[in-house]
Amino acid sequence: MADVTLTVDGKTITAPAGTLLLEACRKVGIEIPAFCYYPGLSLQAACRMCLVRIEKMPKLQTACTTQVTEGMIVATDTDEIHQARKAMLELVLANHPLDCPVCDAGGECELQDMTFKYGAGGSQFVEIKNHREEQQWSPVVFFDRPRCILCYRCVRVCNEGMDVAALGIQQRNSGSVIAPNDQTQLDCEQCGMCIDICPVGALTSDTYRYKTRPWEMTHVGTICTHCGDGCKTTLGVRRSDDGMQIVRGDNRDKSGLNGEFLCVKGRYAFDFANNEERLTQPLVRQPNGEFAPVTWEDAIKIVAQKFRVARDDRGGASIGVIGSTRNTNEEAYLLQKVARSAFGTNNIDHHRTTDYVALTRALAGKKHRMASIADAGSAPAIFVLGNDPTEQHPLLAWNLRTNVRHNSARIYLANHRDIKLQRQAKSSIQIPADGYAAFARFLGGEENSVFGEDAKALRDALRNEPSLLIVFGSELRGSAIDALAEFGLSLPDTKFACLGDYVNSRGAADMGLYPDLLPGYVPIEQEGGLRAEYGGRMSQQAGLDVAQMFEAAARNELAVLYVVGDDPAERLGVDADALRNTFVVVQDMFMTATAKLADVVLPTSNLYEKSGTVTNTFGDLQLVKKAADRAGVRSDLELIVRIADTMGEDVHALVPFGKGVRADMGQSRGVQSGEADRHGIWLAAHNLEPKLSPFDPNAVLDEIQRLVPGYNFDRMELLAGTSQHVDADGSGVMEISRFANRPDGAMPSADTLFTSGTLGHYSEKLNEVETFQAKKSMVAAD
Amino acid sequence: MSLTSIAENPKPGSTIFSPELAARFDKLVTLYPRRRSALIPMLLYAQDEIGYVSDAAIAEIGQRLDITVLDVRNVLTYYSMLRTKPVGKYNVQVCTNISCMLRGGQEILAHCKDRLGIGHKETTPDGLFSLEEVECIGACSWAPAVQVNYDFHEELTPESMDALLDEYRSKASQ
Ligand code: SF4
Ligand code: SF4
Ligand code: SF4
Ligand code: FES
Ligand code: FES
Numbered sequence: 001m002a003d004v005t006l007t008v009d010g011k012t013i014t015a016p017a018g019t020l021l022l023e024a025c026r027k028v029g030i031e032i033p034a035f036c037y038y039p040g041l042s043l044q045a046a047c048r049m050c051l052v053r054i055e056k057m058p059k060l061q062t063a064c065t066t067q068v069t070e071g072m073i074v075a076t077d078t079d080e081i082h083q084a085r086k087a088m089l090e091l092v093l094a095n096h097p098l099d100c101p102v103c104d105a106g107g108e109c110e111l112q113d114m115t116f117k118y119g120a121g122g123s124q125f126v127e128i129k130n131h132r133e134e135q136q137w138s139p140v141v142f143f144d145r146p147r148c149i150l151c152y153r154c155v156r157v158c159n160e161g162m163d164v165a166a167l168g169i170q171q172r173n174s175g176s177v178i179a180p181n182d183q184t185q186l187d188c189e190q191c192g193m194c195i196d197i198c199p200v201g202a203l204t205s206d207t208y209r210y211k212t213r214p215w216e217m218t219h220v221g222t223i224c225t226h227c228g229d230g231c232k233t234t235l236g237v238r239r240s241d242d243g244m245q246i247v248r249g250d251n252r253d254k255s256g257l258n259g260e261f262l263c264v265k266g267r268y269a270f271d272f273a274n275n276e277e278r279l280t281q282p283l284v285r286q287p288n289g290e291f292a293p294v295t296w297e298d299a300i301k302i303v304a305q306k307f308r309v310a311r312d313d314r315g316g317a318s319i320g321v322i323g324s325t326r327n328t329n330e331e332a333y334l335l336q337k338v339a340r341s342a343f344g345t346n347n348i349d350h351h352r353t354t355d356y357v358a359l360t361r362a363l364a365g366k367k368h369r370m371a372s373i374a375d376a377g378s379a380p381a382i383f384v385l386g387n388d389p390t391e392q393h394p395l396l397a398w399n400l401r402t403n404v405r406h407n408s409a410r411i412y413l414a415n416h417r418d419i420k421l422q423r424q425a426k427s428s429i430q431i432p433a434d435g436y437a438a439f440a441r442f443l444g445g446e447e448n449s450v451f452g453e454d455a456k457a458l459r460d461a462l463r464n465e466p467s468l469l470i471v472f473g474s475e476l477r478g479s480a481i482d483a484l485a486e487f488g489l490s491l492p493d494t495k496f497a498c499l500g501d502y503v504n505s506r507g508a509a510d511m512g513l514y515p516d517l518l519p520g521y522v523p524i525e526q527e528g529g530l531r532a533e534y535g536g537r538m539s540q541q542a543g544l545d546v547a548q549m550f551e552a553a554a555r556n557e558l559a560v561l562y563v564v565g566d567d568p569a570e571r572l573g574v575d576a577d578a579l580r581n582t583f584v585v586v587q588d589m590f591m592t593a594t595a596k597l598a599d600v601v602l603p604t605s606n607l608y609e610k611s612g613t614v615t616n617t618f619g620d621l622q623l624v625k626k627a628a629d630r631a632g633v634r635s636d637l638e639l640i641v642r643i644a645d646t647m648g649e650d651v652h653a654l655v656p657f658g659k660g661v662r663a664d665m666g667q668s669r670g671v672q673s674g675e676a677d678r679h680g681i682w683l684a685a686h687n688l689e690p691k692l693s694p695f696d697p698n699a700v701l702d703e704i705q706r707l708v709p710g711y712n713f714d715r716m717e718l719l720a721g722t723s724q725h726v727d728a729d730g731s732g733v734m735e736i737s738r739f740a741n742r743p744d745g746a747m748p749s750a751d752t753l754f755t756s757g758t759l760g761h762y763s764e765k766l767n768e769v770e771t772f773q774a775k776k777s778m779v780a781a782d
Numbered sequence: 783m784s785l786t787s788i789a790e791n792p793k794p795g796s797t798i799f800s801p802e803l804a805a806r807f808d809k810l811v812t813l814y815p816r817r818r819s820a821l822i823p824m825l826l827y828a829q830d831e832i833g834y835v836s837d838a839a840i841a842e843i844g845q846r847l848d849i850t851v852l853d854v855r856n857v858l859t860y861y862s863m864l865r866t867k868p869v870g871k872y873n874v875q876v877c878t879n880i881s882c883m884l885r886g887g888q889e890i891l892a893h894c895k896d897r898l899g900i901g902h903k904e905t906t907p908d909g910l911f912s913l914e915e916v917e918c919i920g921a922c923s924w925a926p927a928v929q930v931n932y933d934f935h936e937e938l939t940p941e942s943m944d945a946l947l948d949e950y951r952s953k954a955s956q
Contacts, residue, residue: 165850165852165853166852167852168852168853168855168856169856170855170856170859170860171859171860172859172860179852179855179856180852181850181851181852
């Protein structure tokens with residue numbers, strides 16, 4: 001829109017017509033205080049903090065709802081305005097308890113800040129303040145009525161942002177009160193958005209209430225370990241008896257792919273890290289069948305020796321390796337490298353939850369066809385085939401809702417069940433649960449009587465979209481994906497995304513945790529120059545997948561099974577007998593079903609306790625930073641390196657560390673608290689990462705960047721915290737016929753909003769929320 | 783997850799209201815550009831029929847308007863003339879706003895409290911009378927005024943108030 005020129009406090013400013021006065025002022029550095037105004041949400045004009053004087057207008061005006069117009073003359077810094085702000089704050093504080101010393105929000109409260117900056121030192125109110133006891137509305141949400149300043153942000157974010165509408169406002173005037181939808185409880189998605197958006201301490205979370213003060217925590221931005229969307233989460237950590245403990249998760253700085261969004265898992269399900277069942281000592285099974293703790297040195301020696309003997313006596317093919325969907329790219333990459341180059345086996349796999357391989361193959365050689373999750377928030381039209389994003393990909397669902405709200409995006413759905421996203425959809429059709437492949441072909445023009453007029457109308461609408469994002473769930477695999485891709489590629493401008501379940505499902509696939517594919521989906525037959533890198537032990541024979549490894553074990557053909565952060569026994573229902581002649585080594589946080597069958601269990605750290613990178617299901621590569629710490633555990637990266645080292649492998653060939661850069665870690669300038677940290681930042685800023693040890697993930701990242709097709713990203717931007725979209729465009733993939741009928745082997749996790757695979761079992765908060773909401777749906781179904 | 787977004791009970795088609803009121807509601811929701819605009823009249827009519835706005839009425843009205851129970855309650859609780867608890871057969875609303883106050887409204891209220899043995903927003907044990915202190919009911923010219931259900935009674939004195947209460951009592955026993 002055309003610009004208009006106006007005067008604010010004597011300064012001439014220009015802004016596009018239609019801009020809100022408050023925004024126009026902020027842009028040029030004139031601060032206008034506001035409580036109820038919140039970018040992205042509807043206007044409320046409830047708090048009157050933003051009052052300004054506009055010439056020729058009677059009374060003071062709310063800057064948050066006034067649009068700029070040509071020639072407007074505005075005053076924001078006069079005695080009158082200062083007085084108005086003081087008066088508004090006095091009213092806001094009339095019933096406010098001022099219990100800042102015990103309030104969770106104390107120290108990061110907008111009301112404190114405003115009162116400090118604009119408020120009066122005293123109050124003319126002498127009346128007794130209204131008081132109501134705090135209420136618990138759900139396992140995560142608490143409400144302290146007296147602190148509420150009635151800004152309606154919580155109501156609006158739940159209504160508009162979440163499309164849940166679980167919060168309302170009842171009564172009137174000074175008796176007005178925020179109310180939950182289920183009488184005295186909340187029947188909702190339990191996301192905690194309302195808590196984080198509350199400018200004061202009226203809404204608080206069970207996890208964080210009365211635990212600590214904001215300034216006592218260190219805040220580390222890292223990536224949520226749960227679903228495949230990869231939200232950035234800022235973890236508040238605090239020193240504890242045995243390390244650094246996570247006390248809070250939020251994303252109030254609104255950075256990262258997700259802005260301020262987090263679902264219940266990202267915000268509250270970090271407590272698995274503090275679960276009492278956590279393993280903190282290496283365990284080795286004794287002749288009597290029981291586990292006994294041993295030292296790390298002994299445990300690693302035993303494991304390395306078993307691995308070496310198995311390889312040398314029975315050949316690399318007698319070793320099986322299963323990786324994780326929650327480890328970093330560096331760990332996944334290194335694991336397959338060690339398997340192939342040190343163990344001499346291609347028996348390597350992971351828990352596949354969807355078929356990334358088929359999409360990569362279908363788009364082979366096509367640049368920029370893979371979407372970023374950000375595209376879901378900006379594409380003009382999105383077709384979601386299968387999946388239930390609200391339950392399985394909460395950030396995707398948030399982006400889609402926001403896109404509809406702000407940009408009137410058109411959403412098309414085809415699904416075999418009713419999903420909540422239908423409420424935002426332009427059109428939505430139901431297809432049979434086993435009809436996805438047929439539907440993909442139908443889109444491409446293959447007529448099919450199963451699909452009626454509504455399906456035809458949908459197809460026509462999609463064909464008419466000048467630019468389309470196609471997002472599909474694991475209902476589509478193999479040739480169905482080919483058909484869908486063919487349809488999509490016949491349209492003028494289409495991008496694709498394939499929905500896998502866990503934080504690094506995509507990374508595990510990209511890094512080559514496959515028996516028949518190398519990093520970047522390069523077929524093993526092709527070896528893509530990797531042999532020169534990985535050395536002579538690397539075999540060109542495809543190995544065994546997870547199921548085949550257990551079959552081989554049952555046939556006594558597997559000497560060693562090395563499971564790094566996965567629980568195949570629970571997933572596949574493996575019985576102990578099948579592994580009686582296999583030496584099983586498990587790296588995990590907990591005594592999982594698989595760990596119970598192991599000979600050696602090595603306790604490891606989780607994603608919140610390590611550094612590296614992960615790739616979300618859309619291919620957005622992000623930096624993982626170590627936030628928490630736990631005495632007694634080791635990262636998987638460190639363990640993989642140490643096992644290989646103890647086996648006698650050349651660690652320098654495995655991890656390219658210590659090359660080139662000599663880092664000054666502060667020694668030359670004396671030791672001072674924080675020095676090393678600051679120095680680390682300086683190094684990063686100059687693109688000089690220390691990489692002084694083989695346990696440094698940056699060293700592995702160097703190799704990933706050099707060798708994995710698609711991973712040619714901007715290192716500097718990544719380190720600065722900006723996600724990098726990797727186009728695993730299959731450029732290294734040649735047409736190989738075996739590739740076409742390749743079994744996908746996917747087992748979707750069927751997680752909901754309140755579950756998270758094996759890891760979810762260990763989050764008390766998540767379980768509590770799940771039980772709470774399950775009771776609600778039982779009541780509703782009656 | 784249930785996410786009780788749309789009021790779930792009762793089953794569509796069934797109604798807790800009289801056939802006449804149900805028919806009236808059917809028409810009412812079509813009169814406005816947005817269905818939910820019919821909310822306040824519906825609440826009032828429901829209260830007239832049932833005596834108060836019951837949970838079942840809230841649920842059915844929500845369903846008829848395609849809004850949540852929470853939405854209904856948000857509006858309902860705003861208005862003091864809409865109630866969610868039953869009252870006595872005769873709801874005695876005594877005005878104590880300025881004109882009435884100047885002409886003895888407070889005394890009328892005190893007198894009613896005394897005679898009925900109940901206070902503000904209370905109901906006699908026999909369920910006959912409820913008492914409520916209210917703001918101006920628009921009968922200032924004839925203050926002090928009292929409204930019983932929808933009937934006005936003006937220029938009252940403690941004596942005429944007594945007679946009024948007796949009249950209602952005998953009406954009830956007929
Ligand atoms: S937790 Fe989320 S879904 Fe529940 S009331 Fe708050 S914003 Fe709404
Ligand atoms: S609870 Fe918090 S966010 Fe909600 S209205 Fe009150 S102050 Fe605002
Ligand atoms: S949407 Fe996914 S990545 Fe984001 S907070 Fe929830 S579980 Fe974590
Ligand atoms: S910010 Fe303008 S009225 Fe609240
Ligand atoms: S003041 Fe009592 S009716 Fe107006």
